[in-house]
Amino acid sequence: MKYLHTMVRVNDLEESLDFYCNKLGLEEKGRFEVKEGRFTLVFLSAPGDDSAQVELTYNWDREEFGEARNFGHLAYEVEDIYAVCERLRHGGVTINRPPRDGRMAFVRSPDNISIELLQAGKALPPCEPWASMPNTGHW
Amino acid sequence: MKYLHTMVRVNDLEESLDFYCNKLGLEEKGRFEVKEGRFTLVFLSAPGDDSAQVELTYNWDREEFGEARNFGHLAYEVEDIYAVCERLRHGGVTINRPPRDGRMAFVRSPDNISIELLQAGKALPPCEPWASMPNTGHW
Secondary structure (H helix, E strand, O other): OEEEEEEEEEOOHHHHHHHHHHHOOOEEEEEEEEOOOOEEEEEEEEOOEEEEEEEEEEEOOOOOOOOOOOEEEEEEEEOOHHHHHHHHHHOOOOOOEOOOOOOEEEEEOOOOOEEEEEEOOOOOOOOOOOOOOOOOOOO | OEEEEEEEEEOOHHHHHHHHHHHOOOEEEEEEEEOOOOEEEEEEEEOOEEEEEEEEEEEOOOOOOOOOOOEEEEEEEEOOHHHHHHHHHHOOOOOOEOOOOOOEEEEEOOOOOEEEEEEOOOOOOOOOOOOOOOOOOOO
């Protein structure tokens, strides 16, 4: 038995790829356009960690998602949590839970999927602007 | 960068562990009871595939989850999709999308998290009772 992927739906594929790849740092591993079904699947993974993937499902006809609490978040370990948060913030992404402790942060995808970032190894020393940045919204 | 886990919330920890472990086949890898926060975290993974985990969050005070479409499903590859579906069905789990094609099935966790099962390698030959079993509900 083997974990393959977590699937999340997206309403704007370009905006989502910008978020998941350019800002979060995942890489596109495969893309399948299914004209008959009017959907596109894109498989993403962390660089060097191909086996655990996120599948983006883009239905060409817009959907309303709502919000439910039974799905929590996707979690990724990162080499430098400050660098990833800076890249996300620079890209216009709100850092809902800034890494004040040099260890943990939360952001949300364009479709409100919560994403947890965890510093690999020991927490980094506290560092501005993160150390004094308040939480924003929920995640 | 490395995938760590997908977190899903559960409203009944025993019922959920019965589903995810006894019926689906995952193994418990760690459990953390946080009395001050009134929650329990349980980390699960497929046997022999420890690095990609599911985190169950059980808040001791019951929550209403609702349902949203932005989270899709968790997917697992299995060695024998008929055996896993039989174990699930025997345990009282509805096979929402039976493996009529010997390749793919969907079930739902007690908290309505969709779980996709995919046959490793080639599809198995069609086989009753699955081949003629209709879909039930959605997933």
